[in-house]
Amino acid sequence: MYTNPTIAVVGAGPGGLTCARILQLAGVAVTVHDADASLAARDQGGTLDLHADSGQIALADAQLTTEFAALARPEGQSHRMVDPAGTVLAEQVAAADESAAPEIDRAQLRAMLVDSLAPGTVRWGRKLVELQAGADGTPHRLVFADGTVETADVVIGADGAWSRVRAALTDTVPRYTGVSFVEVLFTRTAERHPEIATLVGDGHLWANGDGRTMVLQRNSDDVVRGYLGMRIDLDWLAAAGLGTADGRGGVLPASPALDANATQATDTERVRAEVRRRFADFAPELLRIVDESEGPLANRPIMALPTPTTWEHRRGIALIGDAAHVMAPFGGNGVNLAMLDGAELARGIVGALRDGTDVDVAIRAAEAVMVPRGAEVGAAANAAIVEHFAAGGPDLDDVPDFDAEAARWKERADAYRAAREG
Ligand SMILES: Cc1cc2nc3c(=O)[nH]c(=O)nc-3n(C[C@H](O)[C@H](O)[C@H](O)COP(=O)(O)OP(=O)(O)OC[C@H]3O[C@@H](n4cnc5c(N)ncnc54)[C@H](O)[C@@H]3O)c2cc1C
Incomplete structure (x- = not known):
């Protein structure tokens, strides 16, 4: 003892x-x-x-x-859900308390x-x-x-x-779930990205398509973050010729000592073009999320034990x-x-x-x-x-x-x- x-x-x-x-x-x-x-x-x-x-x-x-x-x-608990055309399907506004x-x-x-x-x-x-x-x-x-x-x-x-x-x-x-998130970021959103500020409101926006979802989340300090979620091969960046120069480019490392989140591409504009192509059928106001995102469009393969x-x-x-x-x-x-x-x-x-x-x-x-x-x-x-x-795409009845x-x-x-x- x-x-x-x-x-x-x-x-x-x-x-x-x-x-x-x-x-x-x-x-x-x-x-x-x-x-x-x-x-x-x-x-x-x-x-x-x-x-x-x-x-x-x-x-x-x-x-x-x-x-x-x-x-x-x-107030961040508010949710809005739209379809790829931008039509609002559901909206819940959280009470202030x-x-x-x-x-x-x-x-x-x-x-x-x-x-x-x-x-x-x-x-x-x-x-x-x-x-x-x-x-x-x-x-x-x-x-x-x-x-x-x-x-x-x-x-x-x-x-x-x-x-x-x-x-x-x-x-x-952990194993790959078959879904990857590309991170988006907007700072000084009210001034620089007023349309994004309107889309997200005080809480969350979900734009659900077929095997693809855009998520926006209001953070503090006028920052909005989000994800471009896709059902996609783990090595999609490498397949698009956009993998990292370390030779792993998008492939799940064999050793658990390596973090699969290291799967990154350095050419942000080429990643943006690749992602935009994949969301091409989304409405122009939603595609602003891809076009205006600041930062490196980091790739996050979603892993689970x-x-x-x-x-x-x-x-x-x-x-x-x-x-x-x-x-x-x-x-x-x-x-x-x-x-x-x-x-x-x-x-x-x-x-x-x-x-x-x-x-x-x-x-x-x-x-x-x-x-x-x-x-x-x-x-x-x-x-x-x-x-x-x-x-x-998701069955609306299954959305919590x-x-x-x-x-x-x-x-x-x-x-x-x-x-x-x-
Ligand atoms: C894209 C994405 C969105 C998510 N959104 C949500 C959400 O909305 N709500 C929610 O509940 N969860 C969410 N999660 C999950 C949530 O982030 C994790 O479940 C949570 O952070 C787990 O907390 P933790 O303390 O166990 O581990 P972590 O937050 O991962 O912290 C682990 C710590 O260990 C340190 N560390 C790692 N390796 C070593 C090492 N070898 N030696 C020493 N230190 C080490 C790291 O630096 C880190 O500080 C999300 C995850 C992802 C990927």
Whole structure:
């Protein structure tokens, strides 16, 4: 049994940071290692909605509800759906006080969580290359790309889709869902892109075609981000002669050490022309999304782990969030589950340390909840993305109704809290 274990979290994403915050609030020492050189080292991407029954429960456990409310955008929950001709098919405007799933920029969420930790908790520039699992309760060795090695009794793998912690437990790696997203970006939108600002409104725009969808999402600070989603071969960039010069051009790397998101083309204007050709039947006002996008039109192949993904438990090693169950971003559950996983694992560890029981038993108990939950939600998300991008376009009856979802998140939140108190 561990007394006063050293705890290392690998990955300063929403899951790992939430976990570290709750441990630290309870006086448990923890270090977080992240591959990024700093908090601002890379573009953090778009907006995330934190659901009442998961992300918001984790935030409450982290005592960050007030900080979240100061940054959150309830109006961002509004949705508009159009067909390729631009005809509005459905529209839902969120009430100003709607609390089911307010939006927050990913960069703001991550910064808020980092700021809540004691200074120095996150060690930036620490890319884990290998976790050497200790035998029979001996400490695990964390080997980093900068040549440093650390040991820890408990290692929490929160290092995302291409987790190196997971590689110590299972060879399973994410697979391509058959759908890729090309990222679009608009800054100073009101002034530079007024038509885009009108299209997206305060929330989200979905323009659904046959195997192709345009998504726009309002972010804070007059920024709009979005995706041009396509059912397409993984190596479509390479097939169009637009792959990277490193020779991988669009092909899923064989080694899990390589991130398939590295599939990029450097000639943005040729990518734009290629994408525009693929969306040619969309209305001119929608094609502005392709034509006016700023930035590199980065390609994001959507990857998912098999459901379920399981592993033989190793003493003192846990996986949370995308490391355990990366899934298609349909339903917006990834960040919510990552934060809930992190909160539940932290609560379990804190409880074991307080009661003087075995921390590893608490890790196993958390795993017993997280793994099937991630598998169930992941299977639904992965099926939804395939169905959405199927030939003929999505069936409108299958598109989730926001009001019904909002009611469901709130009911589940009440049930979760009641079960915990009971
Ligand atoms: C296009 C797209 C849109 C999405 N939209 C939504 C959405 O609207 N709503 C939603 O809920 N989810 C969405 N998701 C999913 C969501 O982003 C993830 O589920 C969520 O970020 C998972 O959190 P995490 O903390 O587990 O991992 P991550 O956020 O991936 O964080 C992992 C951290 O680990 C670090 N790291 C990685 N490798 C190493 C290493 N070897 N050593 C050290 N550190 C490492 C990374 O730098 C990172 O900080 C989307 C995903 C994609 C691809």
